[in-house]
Structure formats: C-alpha cells, structure tokens
Amino acid sequence: MSIKEYRTAVEARGGLLVMKQTPGVAFGDRVRIEDHAGGIRNGQVIRASDEDVLILVFEGVEDLDLENTWVRFLDAPVEMALSPELLGREFNGLGEPRDGRPPILSSLRRAVGGSAINPAARTYPREFIQTGISTIDGLNSLVRGQKLPIFTGSGLPHNRLAAQIVRQARLKNEDAAFSIVFAAMGVSYADAKFFRDEFASSGVLRNVVMFVNLADDPPVERLTLPRTALTAAEYLAYDLDRHVLVVMTDMTYYAEALREVATAKGDVPARKGYPGYLYSDLAEIYERCGRIHERHGSITMMPVVSMPSDDITHPIPDLTGYITEGQIVLSRELNSQGIYPPVHISPSLSRLMKDGIGKDDTREDHPRVAAQLYALYSRALETRNLASIIGADELSTHDRRYLTFADAFDRRFVGQGENEDRSIEATLDLAWELISIFPKDVLTRVSEADIAKYYRELDESQAGSAGGGPASGVTTAVQSHSRRRRRSASGAQPAGAA
Amino acid sequence: MSETQRVGTVRDINGPIVTIELPGIRHGEQVKIGDLGLFGEVISLNGDRAVVQTYESTDGVRPGEPAEGLGWPLSVELGPGLMGGIFDGVQRPLEKIALLSGDYIRRGIDVAALDREREWAFEPNRDLEVGQTVEPGAVLGSVQETETVLHRILVPPGVHGELEELAPAGNHTIEATIARVRTRDGRTRRLQMYHRWPVRTPRPYLRRDDGVAPLITGQRVIDTFFPQLKGGKGAVPGPFGAGKTVVQQQIARWSNADIVIYVGCGERGNELVDVLETFPKLDDPYTGRKLMERTLLVANTSNMPVVAREASVYVGITMAEYYRDMGYDVVMLADSTSRWAEALREVSGRLGQMPVEEGYPAYLASRLAAVYERAGRVETHGAGSGSVTLIGAVSPPGGDFSEPVTSHTKDIIETFWALSKELADARHYPSIDWVTSFSGHVHTAAHWWHENIDASWEERRREALALLARDAELSRIVNLVGPEALSSSQRWDLEGAALIKEGVLQQSALDDVDTFCSPEKQFALLDLVLMIYDLGAELVTRGVPVQEMQRLPLLSRTRRIKSLYSSEQLDEIEAFRTEVEQTLENLRLEYEKHEEQAG
Ligand SMILES: Nc1ncnc2c1ncn2[C@@H]1O[C@H](COP(=O)(O)OP(=O)(O)OP(=O)(O)O)[C@@H](O)[C@H]1O
C-alpha cells in the first residue's frame, strides 16, 4: 500500500482515535497525524478492520477536532534509526532527538517492537559483574545478561544507587566499560538532570544513549520508549559487539501509562485496573535482555520499579518479580537509619548468582558465605523482633550475639559510601569478619575448610567490640547522611580494590 | 474434513485475535493467516465469519489479506526424534528454527517437529505375525530413540484389523511404511513410524488404575513428608522467587521417571537454557545416562506470543500421553499454569466474554480440571501400565493463595506443595511450608516405604510432623513472652524441630552432594534426627540442663551430615549414628553417676 492521507476520524478519547473508511491499513503501523493547527502527532494502529481503524496517539488526542485532523498511514511499523552516532545522544520515546541536534541519518532502521529471542539461541548468563556494592556482589550477585530490578519507594535513594552501579560496574578481569542505555519514563526533570550530570561528571557521557520522557511529556509515548531504547541496546550489543547496561526508570510510570490506554480501549481489567496482559507486556520488554550464542555483546538490565505505597505485592513490582531474575529491594527503615544503600537483603534475590560465583569466578567460599550470612541475618532479625518485645536484657548471651551481628551487618556490610567501590574480596573478607562474631559450631552453612581458611579467631573481649563497629561503619553512616557528593577518591577506595 | 483447501479473507485484526471470512471452516481448525502465513486456530464461529487466535504476532497484517483453512485441528507429530529436543508452544523444533532463522524466531516459519531425513534402526516385534489381528496400541516394533529410551512403535488409535505386512529389521525414516493393516472396512492402512494427534483430545487407554508407587524425587520434604504418586497430579504454588522453578527442575533432574517433559509456559528464557545446557552433562542417578536423553522441552517463554502459551500445555501433555502409551512413567512439569490461565483470560477478554473473577472467564475451573484430568496411571492398550504425573507451578498474584487459579487448582490436585515467602526470605529451601502443604498419597506411599525402606516410615514421619507442629505453637509463645517461659523439655522440643528443619527439610539444590537424596538416605537422616531428639528428651526429663544439651557439638555435626555423605555413603551415616548414640549414652551414664553421688 502506498502512503495515503485521510480525514475520516469519527471518534477521539483517551489517547485513541477511531478512523472510518481507511481500507487495507496494517495492524501495528505507524501513523502521522496533522491537527487543525498544523501540529504533527504520531500514532500507531492498534486495531485494524474493514470498517474502522483504531489509532493510539502518542501525544494524546487533546485539542483534536475530528473535521480537521489529517491522518497519514506511513505503511511501516514504529522504527528507530540506528548508527554508532547514537552514543552521546538524547531521544524521546519515538527515537526523535531531544538534544536539539539533527536526527540520526542511517539506512539501518529497525522496528522497535522487536521479536522473541529463540530460547535455543540463548546462552546462560554466567559472567560476574562487580558493582562494588557488598549487598549486591556478595549476596545478590549480578551477571552479564541478567535483568535485576531495583524495587524502591518514593524518597529512597534508588537513583543514587543506580548511578553508583553505572559508575562502578565492570567485569572482574576485564577493563571494557559498559555502554549505557538510559531510559527515563515519567520521571521528574530533576531526576533526569541528576543522571545527565552524573554521566557527564563521571566521564561516561560519550558511552551513553539517553531516552527521556519526563513527567509532563505525553504519557502514551512511554509505551514505546523502553522498546525504542532496547532497540538501540540490541544494536549496540549485537551489531557493535558492546556490553550494554540498560537502566530504566521508572517502570511503574510505564505500567500506569499502559493502564491508561487499556482503560480507554475498554480492555478487561485484572488487578487494580491493570489489564490482564500487563505480565506479557512487561515480559516483552524485560526478556529482550540476555546473552546469545556466538554474539560477543550482551544486554544487562537494571530497571527501577517503585512500589506504590511500598507494597511489594502491588501488580507492578509483583509481575516484574515474576519475570526478572531476582530483585534488589530497598528499605525505608534502613534508609531512615541513615544506611546507604538501604538494601534489605531478605526479600532481595539474584537467581543467576549460582553460576557466576565461586572458585573460578569470584572466590571458592563465596556461595557458602552468602548462604551463611543469610541464615545468620534471618535469625538475627527474629532475635531483634524478640528483643523489641521482651527487651534485650532478657536474651541469652548467645542470642545477644545475633543482635550485635545484626547491627554490625546493617552498618558495615549493608552501609557503604556512595563512592566506595569494594572489591569482591573486600566484601567477602568483611563478611568473614562479621561471621566470626559467632563461635564456629554455629556456622553450619560454610564448610569446615572455609572456617579453617577464613575464620577470624577473636578472643572474648574483642568479640564484643567487633560488632561495636570500628570507625568505618560509623563513617559510612555519616557519609550517607551528608548530601555532599565527594568526588575525591581518597579514603573511599578500600585497600582491596583495583 | 474436506480435503480441498479453502481460502477466505482477513476482516479484522485485534492483536492476536483475527476475524476472517471463510464459509465452511470448522471450529478448532488450523488456519494460516495473511501473506506471512501466520498459524492460528478457530475459536468461535458466527455465520460466515470465524474468530481465529493466532500463535504469532499479527503486526503488519491487513484486512483483505488471505486466510486459509488447513482442514485439521491443532495436532502434534508423535514418533521417534522427540526426546532431547526443544519445541515451541505449537511443537515447532526451536533448534532447527535457530538454524533457519537465526537468533530471533521469524514469523510464519513452518518446520515439522520430526526430522524426515533421519533413519532409525527399526526392530520389529518378533511376537507379531502377518495375518494376526492387531488393535490400537499394539507394539509393532521399536527403535532406540536415545541410549535410555526405547521407543515403541504402536498401532495408532483407531486402527484395527489384520496385519498384512510388517517391515523387517532395518533403517527407516519416519515416513517409510513399516506395516500395513487391512481394516474391517476392507481398506488397507499404511502405517509409518509416526502419526499425528489432535492435542485437545486425550489419547485413549484401556482403563484407569490407581497409583501404587511414589514418584521418588530425591527431595526429602517431598518424598518423606508430602509424597507424590506416579500418575498423580500436584501443584507448586508460591510467590515470585519462592522456588517453584527450582522444585520443578529438581524433579526433572532426579525423579525416577522414565520420561520427563518440561513445559516452560510463559516463564523465562534463561530457565530453559539452564536445562538445555546442564541436562546433557548431568547423569541420571538411576540409569547413569545423561538426563537429556529422557527429557523433552516445550518452550513458550513469557515474551513469546500468548496464544501459543495456551496451546503449549496441551502440546506437552499429548506427548506425555504418547510415551505413557508405550508403557512408560512420564512426568510432565508445567511452569507456570498461571501463565496458561492468563492466556485464556487474554483471549476471552479480547472476545468480549463476561469475566467472572479477576477478569478470568467462567470456564477457567473446568479447563484447569480437564487438563489435570489427563494425568493418571492407566492400563495401556498394548504396552502394560504407564502413567503421566502432572505437576504444575502456580504463580498467584501477590502470593495470595485465595486467587482463582490457585484455589481452583487446589480443588483438583492431590498433592499441594505450598511455598512460603517467609521461608524463602530466610533462605530455607525448598521453601515448602509443612503446615499448609498436603499430600493425599501418604497412605499409599507408606506401603512402598514400608516394603522397600523401613517399616516405621509412617510412624517416624508422623512424629516429625507432630514435633514441627509443637514447635510452631511454642514459637508463638516465645514471640510473646520470651524463651524463659518455656520448660526445659519444651526448649528441647524447639531444638529437635530445628534439627528437623536444618538436618532434614532444608536441602539445597546447589549442593553437589545433597541435591539428590535417595530414599534410604532420607530415612536414615530422619531417623537419626528423631533418635537424637528422643534420647535427648529423655536426658532432659532426667534433669540434664537443656543448655548443656544445646552445646553438644554433635548437634551442629548432625546438621551437616546431609551434605557430608552422599546417598552411597549410608555406612558412614550409620557409623555417625552409632557414635551419637554412644555419646548420648555416655552422657546419661555420667549423669546417673553424678546423680548417685549427689544422692
Ligand atoms: N532448593 C533450593 N536450593 C537452593 N536454592 C534454591 C532452592 N529453591 C530456590 N532456591 C533459590 O531461590 C531462587 C528462586 O527460585 P525459583 O526461580 O525456583 O523461584 P520461582 O518460585 O520459580 O519464582 P518465579 O515465580 O519468579 O519464577 C533460585 O534462583 C535459587 O537461588
């Protein structure tokens, strides 16, 4: 079909435009709409039939008048132009420049919808990425090709954490930096600026492609934004052989935009008004990450998902958790204690950790140390609970040790500086320092060989103060309290790094 | 069915739901849509129009494009060459597709499930003679499909008559004629090594039998506490990250089934890759052969078209029934049935059907029941008894078990392994909650355990569960008023329950030794822990301070035994047991002496 223009709109509501007598329009095609004032809007065909055609208008249908709306069917799906020039640029959800510079000129254009990776063509992700953050590297390790979201709440430092990961993430034995694809949906101007400044000051801007849709930009455009961003990521990874880290914030606003459109279309809602296909729709996005046979590049994904009212069972975090390979959960409680990054390890999980750690990847004791810390911490939280009911004085000496451990763990292991890049060895050594608060016979998750090699003998008098916290723990807490951004590396780098 | 192919026209495209105009098309018939030739299935008829659900994305399809009726319902190919393979939700071979279309699945690609070129060494059934009458299910011969699986070639359902010809031993492709049967209506049917079967129709069998033997999974909390029978149906519900997939993969790895069919239904691509990459390297503990030789994967990952997800469960179960008909014990794992139910919901929503609960259509419960009903142990027509065990993961939104899919499933199944977020958060794996889980098969399983392992199994199991129940109660008290409120023997109960949890229930799938635990070792561990508890309880009653008992180094060693000694090292476990018994006995003697002196 050649490109045709029509003026047969009969209905406009909730981001949707209905056209009559537009035969032969393909499902999914891109549309260009000229409104009465000559303004140009973009759209996509979401239902096509003999009688009428339903168009999703990315900029919304606000202010359209049906008489004077010209609709042109472009006979092509929504596409993104691709070239190495992408790096360092900023686009909107449709892949149009937002940085005032000219559009990308390239004969290579790809439909942003993507298609499903053949599972038989995938390779299992197993290469450990060191983020320099103990709760992630030590207990919820990230591997290349994994999708690991940050579950957060309003006011929590997820942006700072994401930025720190972007700054610090690297493969253990490789220098190659990640290329970053940054996708912002519905975020505030301040948040977008935070990241832009962050990329600029850490000198990675030339390695970043940004896709931005701000809180006051048209919400419908958020539906294509992650897809456009991932099309760029796939190009960088599989055409240019780069390792790509995709940071997407905030998937909750994406899902809200989806609900808005679904409601307008009259789709049957499942939970909290979100359409039944929210799971599949999110999966189409998240599953574009991974590793593929015989491809050098890879796509690792770190979406930020805010939990409405801190509720992890809300459909958006819930369905995300069902798709992603784990989650890093931030805690308001830790945050209010001044602990940065406030990662709550109990609900946090990395499913791909098992093949990325251990003898050949990090250190042989790593898997068991992680299991041991989890076991101790979970018992320690129970003890804390008990202490809050009956009072710490009522606890046995053995139980009090758990309290000491819990506090030391929160302050020293969880807490770290915003510029503190801990090597995995430093993280594991710190772990042993904390584990050694306990007598050996409590430690049933680590092996006897591990204990022989790493256990720190402390005499009783020291045992008390080990938890009491040497200065570093306290400094960390103070650091994260202060809003001051420290750029100097002095003192922030632990001895084990580099 | 009309033999002539008929072509009609696409009228409306609404995502995966396409309306076509094609008079005479049948309900359930397969359709090829548009210039791309996308596959679909008629799900409702209205005059000359038919509503089709397509298994592939309809992007780019236009009203006016052709739609062709293929004349048959959604069917699978059944014959040698399935084992070890990975297929999509409509049984297209994904490895071959990767060769043809690269990393991404090209739409409209049409590849047969079974290899047409490959030759198989056919061995005819020596007991059959030409002239003999054969019935459906009769064994015509066999081919060695993989080192582990002897693939019996059966007379397909619906073919009765006199055997006119049977191929001699030799190499044949699946399309070669291996037998001719003169049917009662006087016609001669040419039989090949494969046939097609419509997936929504259960395959026939002679009669249904009760399950008799437990499916041994090598997982203690399952085999010892909540056993499943061969031919049973079970569900694994749990919130995200609780361990449903790991439970299913462990069963796929270590269960004593002959055939495993793993259906990844709307879940992660990487989980299937994990199976694809590890199973060819893992040894089956029963045959010593590689696990992949008896495993077949069906993959419709979460990002693949949703309608094929609905089909994938039927495709999987039909292949399961086919191997059952050869006399095998088949386990089919479906991860996750919730995604399957959501596919139903999506289609029903697009059709504008009235939703009843959380958007699900009214027929959700009956569809679920019908799928699970295809599990069971049966007497096959010609190969003795065979079974299909069906285990479905359920992914309740927000981990809420009262939602429709979990609650309907619970009414249908017999074994319910409820995963708990609290246990998973505490890294107690498998996070199967011993309070809310149940098995309707304990009594039957007990026969097997008593005959093969130990006559006190049922008794020991009950003691352990009773201790765990006491523990739950006492823990509530502790959380209200602290441990000081408990008596010494109550505190020893807590210690005993902790031993059961850590020494028996917890079993890491990632531990090289403990990932599989034979029934003998399962019982040895349970018995060991209960012995310590019993002897200890006696000591505590006699007045040995419970703190002293808690300090015994043997307790922490007991917690490690499971990963210290493998299923082959029962002697070492026995030796440890004797040592423990001795230690506790000495403690008793010492204490008595002490008492006497004091008294
Ligand atoms: N038996 C086990 N041993 C060791 N680790 C386990 C075990 N069961 C679960 N885990 C851990 O829990 C993680 C999550 O398990 P799994 O992927 O099976 O969850 P799931 O219930 O299938 O979640 P989802 O619904 O999101 O698919 C695993 O990656 C593993 O780290």
Ligand SMILES: [Mg+2]
């Ligand atoms: Mg799972």
